[in-house]
Amino acid sequence: MTNTKADIKAVSKTARGNILAKLKAEVSGADYDKLPEEVPFNYPEFSREENLAQFISELEKNHAQVIKTTKANMASVISEQLKALNITKLLYGENDEHSEVIAALDSKIDLQTYDFSIDNNKERLFNECPAALSSSRCSIAATGSIVLWPDENEPRSLSLVPPVHFVIVDANELYADFTSLIKAQQWQDKLPTNVVLVSGPSKTADIQQTLAYGAHGPKALIVLLINI
Amino acid sequence: MKHIIEEESKYAASAKAFRANVARDLGNEELRSNFRGAMDYLMDKRKSAFSSEDELEVLREQCKLIKQRCLAKLPHLLEQLEGNLERNGIKVHWAETITEANEIIAQLIADKKGSSVVKGKSMVSEETALNDYLEERNVECLESDMGEYIVQLAKEHPSHIIMPAIHQNKKQVAKLFADNIEGFEYSTDVDTLIQQGREVLRNKFCQADVGISGVNFAVAETGTLCLVENEGNGRMCTTIPDLHIAITGIEKVVEHLSDVPPLLSLLTRSATGQAISTYFNMISSARKPGEKDGPQEVHLVLLDNGRSQAFADEELKQTLQCIRCGACMNHCPVYTRIGGHAYGTVYPGPIGKMVSPHMLGLEATTNLPTASTLCGACGEVCPVKIPIPKILLRLRQESVKPKSQQPEVMKGQGAGRSSVEALIWKVWAQVHKSPTMYALSMWGLTRFRFLMPKKLGGWTSVRTAPKPAATTLHQRVKAKQEKAKQSQQERG
Amino acid sequence: MQQLNTQHLRDYPKKPKQVYLFGTCIVDSFFPDTGMDAIELLEREGIEVIYPQGQSCCGQPAYNSGYKDEAKAVALSQVKQFPLDIPVVVVSGSCGGMMRHHYLDLLGDDPEINNFCQRVFELTEFLVHVLHLKPVDQGPKEKVALHTSCAARREMGVHLTGNKLISQLANVELVIHDYESECCGFGGTFAVKHADISAAMVADKSKHLVATDAVRYVSADHGCMMNINGALDYQKQSLRGEHIASYLLNRIKGNSSKGSL
Numbered sequence: 001m002t003n004t005k006a007d008i009k010a011v012s013k014t015a016r017g018n019i020l021a022k023l024k025a026e027v028s029g030a031d032y033d034k035l036p037e038e039v040p041f042n043y044p045e046f047s048r049e050e051n052l053a054q055f056i057s058e059l060e061k062n063h064a065q066v067i068k069t070t071k072a073n074m075a076s077v078i079s080e081q082l083k084a085l086n087i088t089k090l091l092y093g094e095n096d097e098h099s100e101v102i103a104a105l106d107s108k109i110d111l112q113t114y115d116f117s118i119d120n121n122k123e124r125l126f127n128e129c130p131a132a133l134s135s136s137r138c139s140i141a142a143t144g145s146i147v148l149w150p151d152e153n154e155p156r157s158l159s160l161v162p163p164v165h166f167v168i169v170d171a172n173e174l175y176a177d178f179t180s181l182i183k184a185q186q187w188q189d190k191l192p193t194n195v196v197l198v199s200g201p202s203k204t205a206d207i208q209q210t211l212a213y214g215a216h217g218p219k220a221l222i223v224l225l226i227n228i
Numbered sequence: 229m230k231h232i233i234e235e236e237s238k239y240a241a242s243a244k245a246f247r248a249n250v251a252r253d254l255g256n257e258e259l260r261s262n263f264r265g266a267m268d269y270l271m272d273k274r275k276s277a278f279s280s281e282d283e284l285e286v287l288r289e290q291c292k293l294i295k296q297r298c299l300a301k302l303p304h305l306l307e308q309l310e311g312n313l314e315r316n317g318i319k320v321h322w323a324e325t326i327t328e329a330n331e332i333i334a335q336l337i338a339d340k341k342g343s344s345v346v347k348g349k350s351m352v353s354e355e356t357a358l359n360d361y362l363e364e365r366n367v368e369c370l371e372s373d374m375g376e377y378i379v380q381l382a383k384e385h386p387s388h389i390i391m392p393a394i395h396q397n398k399k400q401v402a403k404l405f406a407d408n409i410e411g412f413e414y415s416t417d418v419d420t421l422i423q424q425g426r427e428v429l430r431n432k433f434c435q436a437d438v439g440i441s442g443v444n445f446a447v448a449e450t451g452t453l454c455l456v457e458n459e460g461n462g463r464m465c466t467t468i469p470d471l472h473i474a475i476t477g478i479e480k481v482v483e484h485l486s487d488v489p490p491l492l493s494l495l496t497r498s499a500t501g502q503a504i505s506t507y508f509n510m511i512s513s514a515r516k517p518g519e520k521d522g523p524q525e526v527h528l529v530l531l532d533n534g535r536s537q538a539f540a541d542e543e544l545k546q547t548l549q550c551i552r553c554g555a556c557m558n559h560c561p562v563y564t565r566i567g568g569h570a571y572g573t574v575y576p577g578p579i580g581k582m583v584s585p586h587m588l589g590l591e592a593t594t595n596l597p598t599a600s601t602l603c604g605a606c607g608e609v610c611p612v613k614i615p616i617p618k619i620l621l622r623l624r625q626e627s628v629k630p631k632s633q634q635p636e637v638m639k640g641q642g643a644g645r646s647s648v649e650a651l652i653w654k655v656w657a658q659v660h661k662s663p664t665m666y667a668l669s670m671w672g673l674t675r676f677r678f679l680m681p682k683k684l685g686g687w688t689s690v691r692t693a694p695k696p697a698a699t700t701l702h703q704r705v706k707a708k709q710e711k712a713k714q715s716q717q718e719r720g
Numbered sequence: 721m722q723q724l725n726t727q728h729l730r731d732y733p734k735k736p737k738q739v740y741l742f743g744t745c746i747v748d749s750f751f752p753d754t755g756m757d758a759i760e761l762l763e764r765e766g767i768e769v770i771y772p773q774g775q776s777c778c779g780q781p782a783y784n785s786g787y788k789d790e791a792k793a794v795a796l797s798q799v800k801q802f803p804l805d806i807p808v809v810v811v812s813g814s815c816g817g818m819m820r821h822h823y824l825d826l827l828g829d830d831p832e833i834n835n836f837c838q839r840v841f842e843l844t845e846f847l848v849h850v851l852h853l854k855p856v857d858q859g860p861k862e863k864v865a866l867h868t869s870c871a872a873r874r875e876m877g878v879h880l881t882g883n884k885l886i887s888q889l890a891n892v893e894l895v896i897h898d899y900e901s902e903c904c905g906f907g908g909t910f911a912v913k914h915a916d917i918s919a920a921m922v923a924d925k926s927k928h929l930v931a932t933d934a935v936r937y938v939s940a941d942h943g944c945m946m947n948i949n950g951a952l953d954y955q956k957q958s959l960r961g962e963h964i965a966s967y968l969l970n971r972i973k974g975n976s977s978k979g980s981l
């Protein structure tokens with residue numbers, strides 16, 4: 001390679017100048033107060049029950065498994081599901097928000113804490129973690145989407161790499177649609193490193209329009225819905 | 229006006245070969261049926277995603293206005309985006325040409341001593357032919373979207389912007405995997421095929437040191453890169469490797485975070501009829517101290533490649549409203565017949581006919597705007613209401629303008645002009661604007677209708693030739709009026 | 721779901737005493753019967769039809785080929801032929817769309833042009849929305865299909881008005897062919913410039929029409945019909961298309977129709 005670092009800096013700088021100059025020449029004098037009004041569609045108001053029903057039906061349409069449960073019962077639900085799937089390990093975040101659940105899991109389950117940096121542990125993450133449990137921040141009824149808000153305790157890959165993803169969803173944190181969620185929580189002021197909306201297990205229709213699940217991410221998304 | 233276009237993108241040659249490509253692909257029965265089946269499926273999906281016409285129309289109008297506002301403020305939003313991204317620790321690079329973009333990316337990889345790249349779906353990186361560029365520099369660049377992976381194994385290009393391998397059926401994919409994947413257990417079952425692809429690609433995600441992705445929306449207000457996907461490969465590419473490089477066109481920036489939900493809703497529903505994609509991934513920063521994963525470095529490359537040329541014309545600027553949903557190609561009767569490869573361009577179908585002339589110049593693409601009946605199916609479904617047929621008409625006008633060293637609007641002005649054709653239209657106009665000349669020519673046409681040739685070029689290869697009437701409507705009306713007058717006189 | 725396309729929605733005037741007829745260049749030179757039938761259809765409703773002898777072509781062929789100046793010259797000359805403030809009824813949805821929508825673009829939005837564009841009506845649109853025609857069917861029982869040109873559909877809503885007229889014919893069963901809304905592949909010079917793509921399209925269109933078992937298909941555009949009928953004739957199929965003006969007139973008069981080629 002012939003270019004040095006300085007080169008691409010220079011290339012970029014010149015390109016930036018040229019592009020912006022061209023674009024600015026076209027918009028100079030534009031009056032942004034005169035832009036036409038953007039009218040959103042007025043969606044009808046839905047009751048909590050309707051929103052919940054919509055949320056569950058969308059998720060199920062997308063092959064997620066939705067289990068209505070309670071905080072107290074969650075541990076046994078997870079234990080049963082793992083047993084049915086023939087999985088004996090569970091990866092979970094370092095936080096203690098769900099420590100009671102974790103503590104109450106079937107003792108035969110080999111618990112793995114995500115207390116390591118990914119850098120030297122990729123092989124382990126990809127090959128030795130068949131299932132994971134994560135929390136969620138909130139969810140969206142219209143599209144059946146679960147909002148993951150990864151942090152130090154629940155890293156991004158926790159919900160991505162293990163083939164089975166259990167996610168705890170609080171029905172009290174259900175919003176009608178994405179627009180109202182962003183507005184209610186003022187997301188524009190506080191986006192973290194990464195936010196992901198998840199609406200089902202990984203899938204693809206890239207071969208002859210035939211849906212197949214588990215393309216790269218989790219093959220199964222198991223939603224533990226509490227506080228219904 | 230300055231026109232910067234690549235010395236020659238490899239797509240220039242294949243776009244020039246449009247006619248030959250069409251002849252080749254129209255004759256391929258298997259390909260034809262693959263496309264017909266796929267387009268039927270996608271049209272159906274879209275239809276069932278919109279239950280209310282009102283909602284669809286209100287959303288389309290809203291999204292059109294959102295994109296138009298963002299374009300009206302484009303340079304300012306780009307600066308704002310850059311400021312916010314850099315504040316969040318994401319480095320921004322600018323490229324006017326595809327070569328510049330490739331150089332930047334190659335250098336970023338070299339700086340990290342990267343040797344193995346996994347790529348999420350990115351049409352802009354197809355535009356720059358990034359894979360070829362990196363491979364020449366001994367960097368392995370693996371496509372990880374299932375469709376893109378198939379296409380890469382087949383040494384082809386995507387034939388559709390949303391479903392890259394739509395031109396292949398499962399038997400063809402099975403054969404491809406059998407020829408390329410070690411230990412492949414032969415099967416034409418789609419699930420089995422995907423699972424075997426998954427195994428190969430998961431290994432690569434685990435090992436790769438660089439991830440490259442596209443961007444669906446870049447939010448200026450927050451400095452956020454948004455990615456829409458179903459498979460999870462996009463999340464893999466942007467989460468697992470140490471270095472993430474995103475590349476996108478300058479038109480992808482939106483002003484507010486609140487602009488995203490309506491656009492996203494129309495994008496996924498128009499594209500595949502999904503209420504939302506499986507994953508909507510919003511990246512606002514590289515790994516922060518204390519975080520256990522995510523890339524240490526994130527870069528964004530902003531590419532012009534002809535976009536600023538379209539931007540400079542009020543009408544053609546609308547091309548940049550595109551959110552790359554693919555609905556226009558799904559509903560295009562021409563695309564359905566000839567498939568995606570015949571276009572010879574990165575972006576096929578109606579959207580390709582609109583953007584490729586800016587990327588490659590009209591010299592290479594002069595056959596594209598004319599390869600449309602202007603039926604309007606594309607414009608009718610476009611979620612951001614781009615008047616696609618009108619833009620094609622406009623490109624036809626630019627293409628037949630007199631050639632000039634100093635093109636008024638776009639590179640390649642006059643590339644489609646033939647002096648014979650220009651003369652024919654001149655004469656045609658003279659005849660049709662003058663009632664006397666028109667009457668005379670009609671007289672000739674009907675009088676000498678026996679001279680009408682039985683063979684009329686391509687027309688008569690599948691049709692019989694039409695025959696002029698013995699008397700024109702003008703003459704018949706006149707005769708009728710005279711007869712009426714006569715009988716009135718006789719009676720009077 | 722049906723596409724909501726509001727471009728063709730407009731306020732319609734009361735039934736006028738007089739109208740202009742714009743025959744279109746194709747009808748003029750190839751299918752004058754259609755023009756005569758359209759005139760008779762309107763006259764039967766008690767309307768005087770004025771056919772300016774100075775009319776020629778709407779300018780669409782040049783316009784669609786990118787020759788804007790040439791199209792403009794012809795379009796302007798046409799506007800001049802229709803000076804009275806009465807409706808201009810056009811025997812083609814495609815030419816009607818050109819004159820109603822594209823003239824504004826081509827000729828600039830001045831009051832005279834605007835007034836002209838406002839007066840342009842496609843024939844079936846005029847029959848349905850202005851005359852409120854209720855055709856009384858005297859013809860034999862038969863099955864027909866309807867093909868709507870794309871411009872007519874999207875710019876003038878002719879698929880709705882054509883459908884409405886045919887549905888009112890008591891003895892006629894309207895059959896919907898597969899891919900009904902898909903283009904036939906004509907597209908003016910497209911059929912010549914990209915003959916092989918056009919051929920593939922018309923092959924499918926004619927196949928789908930033949931598959932309906934209809935005795936004929938009806939259309940409001942001779943452009944498409946020249947294309948489809950030409951293909952049907954070449955394939956030695958018996959199915960033919962007939963212009964909706966002639967078809968309606970024949971049904972009303974109890975004549976058996978013949979299809980135009």
Ligand code: SF4
Nearest residue numbers: 550551553554556610
């Ligand atoms: S032009 Fe419109 S329909 Fe086509 S890809 Fe772009 S947004 Fe979608």
